[in-house]
Amino acid sequence: MKPFHAIAMASVLALWAAGAAASDRAVEAGVRGPVPGPSAGEAATAAGMPYAGSDAVSETELAASGVTLGTAPVGPLPAEMGGSEVILNWDSRMVLKTTLYPNRAVGLITRNGAHHCTGWLISRNTVATAGHCVHSGRGGTWYDRRTMRFYPGRDGASSPYGSCGVSRMHSVTGWTVNGNRDYDYGAMRLDCLVGNTVGWFGMYSHTAPLNEPAIITGYPGDKPQTQWISSDKVRQALTRQVRYRMDTVGGNSGSPVWSDRGEALATSGAWGYAIHTYGNAGAQYNGGTRIVSAVLNNYINWINRP
């Protein structure tokens, strides 16, 4: 290749990369309305919108997609959030029915068979999680996706929807190269379509999250792989982070910070607006990565990628 051609190609590639990465184009993902069901091409049309799941998916279809079916039934809507066993500070309790939406759209991520992180479905086969759950950050390494699995609605030793492997992982250079906590977000593409059964969360860019109710559903590592839910409100809203007061521990990383946007779950669904990432994020608060428009755009691209 002639030098000029190489330079021109490099320029075009650089321009393309910069243009693709800097896309802050507006995405209408915050529309309220009935929780939609999947349709033909649902991954494209439902990106960013929640879906409560369906038990109408055949075992044959699931088997073909790599899911190992469990035995627990799919629960009714709306979700009964949890029990009354308050044992932590603030408001944290063990989720009693992980087979209800949206609990069942939250899953345990394991690595080498051990508890690793939490993730939440945002499409039939895409899981949102923390960047540091897929990559160690700042010039470090990707975790070996072959060693990782996702268990939606895991409840101790019970895996009501089986588990899925990971076929692809995503993050951004702000985390993988710079290790910047503002960019600590990532995703996993599953090798199954379990979201069609358990549903998924909507995702939106909350422009004014201060004092917004904050709910975290996840898997704290000091509990035996059981799902816990904590609630507080956003006490600090930074440009790229939200902070709240909850008693989270290792294993909660990647949990959705979500709300029902003031409407019934059955009609509006569950919406995530941040990803829990850090304990002691500042001023005695824990914190998560805000889903600003650039973050939302990346997630939508990851959902829609073939």
Add this chain to the structure above:
Amino acid sequence: MSRPSTRPGLPRRGVLRLAAAAVALPAAAVLAGCVPADHAVTDPGPGPGGAAEGVEGRVTDARGRPVAGAFVEARGTGPRPNPVPEIAVFTDGDGRYRWFLPAGSYAITVTAEALGRRTLAVTVPHGRAVRLDFVLG
């Protein structure tokens, strides 16, 4: 007046090429150095990776036997404690653990159901992992 024997246009194309290269080279360099932090990346698959800073070590009981499945926790210490990425870290079958943590001071606590818990202080330097072993029970 006869035309020059050389093909017309070549010198001009050469000048254009040089001019284009002069513009394209710095543009490419600037853009390459300014990749936005939301630039999406995908894992290339399993393979060797670079070193990362953090803590690694082994947990054993009083007789030197590895303690598997112990829960490892970290808490930032000092006047401006570091936030801690909330990954669940457990020891493997050989009692080993590894946790990528940014440089700073931490209190690392290891808990094993039958053997209790122990906390040790550690300072993680920039760019490498520091070893911290525990003996429980």
